[in-house]
Amino acid sequence: MSGPPPQAWLNALLVLIEKFQLGLLSLWHALGLSGDSHGQPAWPWAQRVAGETLLIDLGLARQVGLSVCAIAFAVLAVAIALAWRRGRGVLLAAAALALLVAPWPKASLLLGPAVPTSFHASPTRFSVDAIALGGRIYTQYCAGCHGADGRGEGPLAASLSQWPPTLASPLLARRADGELFWHVLAGMRDRHGRPTMPAFSGKLGERETWAVIDYMKALSAGSDAEGNWPVPLRLPEMAIRCGADAPLALSKWRGDQRVRLVAVDGTASLPYEDPRFLTVLVTPDGRPPAEVPHFRAGCTATSPLAWQAVASIAGASPSRLAGTQLMADRAGWLRARGAPGRQWSDADLVCVSGPAGNPPRNGGAAPDGLTALLLRMDAEPVRFIKGGFVH
Structure with a gap:
C-alpha cells in the first residue's frame, strides 16, 4: 500500500477543498436548501470536486492550486480596496488580472459524480461488533458474487454481465464511504444503464449497510495475508x-x-x-x-x-x-x-x-x-x- 504523493501542498489543497465542500453543505443545510438523507445532511448537487483525481493528475492539481491562490489574492485585493480609496483602482485591476490569468481547470476534469450521501460519515466507528455483523451480511448477500475472500470470484460471478471487482485492491480507497453506502443500497449500473449490482435497500437497513462496508475494509486487508495492504x-x-x-x-x-x-x-x-x-x-x-x-x-x-x-x-x-x-x-x-x-x-x-x-x-x-x-x-x-x- 502506498500513500498519496508526498507534496505537502497537495495534501493542504485536498484538505482545503474538503473543508470548503463540507462548509458549503453545512451552510446549505442550515438555510433549509437541502434536506436529509439517511439521517445526515444530503449533498444536493449531482457533482463534487473529485479529490481522488487530483491525486493522480498533478498537473490538474497545480492548476487548481494556482486558481485558488488567484481567488485568494483577488479577495484580499478587493477587501483592501474597499478600505483604501486612494489605491482602489490599482487594486481592483490587480484582482481582475489575477482572475484573468489564473489557469482555470476544466470542470469536466475537476468535477466527478456525487450522490446525496457522498459526504456521510459512518456511525459505526469501525467496531468489532460492526465488523462481525458485516461479515454475516456479506456471507449472506455478497459472497455469491464477490467471493468469500473478496476477490470477485464467487460462484455467481461468471453469470453476471460484468465481472465483480475485487476488494483486494485500492478499489475501496477510490470511493468515499458515503458513496459506497449509497451504491450498496441503490445498486450500480454500467454506462449503458444495465444493472451490474442489485439494490439492497429492501433487505438492508442503514446499520447493516455501514457494517458490511466495515467488513469489506477488514476483508480487503485480510485478503492480502502476505503483502502490503491496499488500503490503510x-x-x-x-x-x-x-x-x-x-x-x-x-x-x-x-x-x-x-x-x-x-x-x-x-x-x-x-x-x-x-x-x-x-x-x-x-x-x-x-x-x-x-x-x-x-x-x-x-x-x-x-x-x-x-x-x-x-x-x-x-x-x-x-x-x-x-x-x-x-x-x-x-x-x-x-x-x-x-x-x-x-x-x-x-x-x-x-x-x-x-x-x-x-x-x-x-x-x-x-x-x-x-x-x-x-x-x-x-x-x-x-x-x-x-x-x-x-x-
Missing part, C-alpha cells in the same frame, strides 16, 4: 477491561499510545508488557486470563467478537489465530502484522506510506527488529486520502 485500516473499536476496572472504549483507553493486539487462547504464555506500547489481549470468548503473572499483559478485549474481527483483518482462520499480533501507531492506524512464534522486524509492516528505506537510528548499534519497526512507523506517518477525502 484503523484500529478497530472495542471495549477493554484491565483487571477489576470497568470496561473502557479502546479509543479512550489508549490515548495517543501505540497499541499491540495479541490473540491468545490459553495454550501459550501471555506476552510481556512493553512500555513502548499498550498491549491488548484478544481471546476467543472475551474473558481475561485466569491468572496474570507479574510483568505479563493483562488488559483484555471484552467482546468475543474481537477474535473474529482480528482474524478477518489478519487474514487468518479463527482456529489458527492464536499468537498473531497487530501493531497500531500513535495515530491509531494498524501498521504491522506479526506471525505466531516470529520476532518482530520492520519487514512486518503491512501499511507503508512510502518506499522502504533505512530505519532511523538513535545512535550506536543498529536497533533490534521491534525497535526498528516502531521507529519506522513513527518516521512514516499515514496520510490517507479515501475517495478524495482526507482521513
Whole structure:
C-alpha cells in the first residue's frame, strides 16, 4: 500500500477543498436548501470536486492550486480596496488580472459524480461488533458474487454481465464511504444503464449497510495475508477491561499510545508488557486470563467478537489465530502484522506510506527488529486520502 504523493501542498489543497465542500453543505443545510438523507445532511448537487483525481493528475492539481491562490489574492485585493480609496483602482485591476490569468481547470476534469450521501460519515466507528455483523451480511448477500475472500470470484460471478471487482485492491480507497453506502443500497449500473449490482435497500437497513462496508475494509486487508495492504485500516473499536476496572472504549483507553493486539487462547504464555506500547489481549470468548503473572499483559478485549474481527483483518482462520499480533501507531492506524512464534522486524509492516528505506537510528548499534519497526512507523506517518477525502 502506498500513500498519496508526498507534496505537502497537495495534501493542504485536498484538505482545503474538503473543508470548503463540507462548509458549503453545512451552510446549505442550515438555510433549509437541502434536506436529509439517511439521517445526515444530503449533498444536493449531482457533482463534487473529485479529490481522488487530483491525486493522480498533478498537473490538474497545480492548476487548481494556482486558481485558488488567484481567488485568494483577488479577495484580499478587493477587501483592501474597499478600505483604501486612494489605491482602489490599482487594486481592483490587480484582482481582475489575477482572475484573468489564473489557469482555470476544466470542470469536466475537476468535477466527478456525487450522490446525496457522498459526504456521510459512518456511525459505526469501525467496531468489532460492526465488523462481525458485516461479515454475516456479506456471507449472506455478497459472497455469491464477490467471493468469500473478496476477490470477485464467487460462484455467481461468471453469470453476471460484468465481472465483480475485487476488494483486494485500492478499489475501496477510490470511493468515499458515503458513496459506497449509497451504491450498496441503490445498486450500480454500467454506462449503458444495465444493472451490474442489485439494490439492497429492501433487505438492508442503514446499520447493516455501514457494517458490511466495515467488513469489506477488514476483508480487503485480510485478503492480502502476505503483502502490503491496499488500503490503510484503523484500529478497530472495542471495549477493554484491565483487571477489576470497568470496561473502557479502546479509543479512550489508549490515548495517543501505540497499541499491540495479541490473540491468545490459553495454550501459550501471555506476552510481556512493553512500555513502548499498550498491549491488548484478544481471546476467543472475551474473558481475561485466569491468572496474570507479574510483568505479563493483562488488559483484555471484552467482546468475543474481537477474535473474529482480528482474524478477518489478519487474514487468518479463527482456529489458527492464536499468537498473531497487530501493531497500531500513535495515530491509531494498524501498521504491522506479526506471525505466531516470529520476532518482530520492520519487514512486518503491512501499511507503508512510502518506499522502504533505512530505519532511523538513535545512535550506536543498529536497533533490534521491534525497535526498528516502531521507529519506522513513527518516521512514516499515514496520510490517507479515501475517495478524495482526507482521513
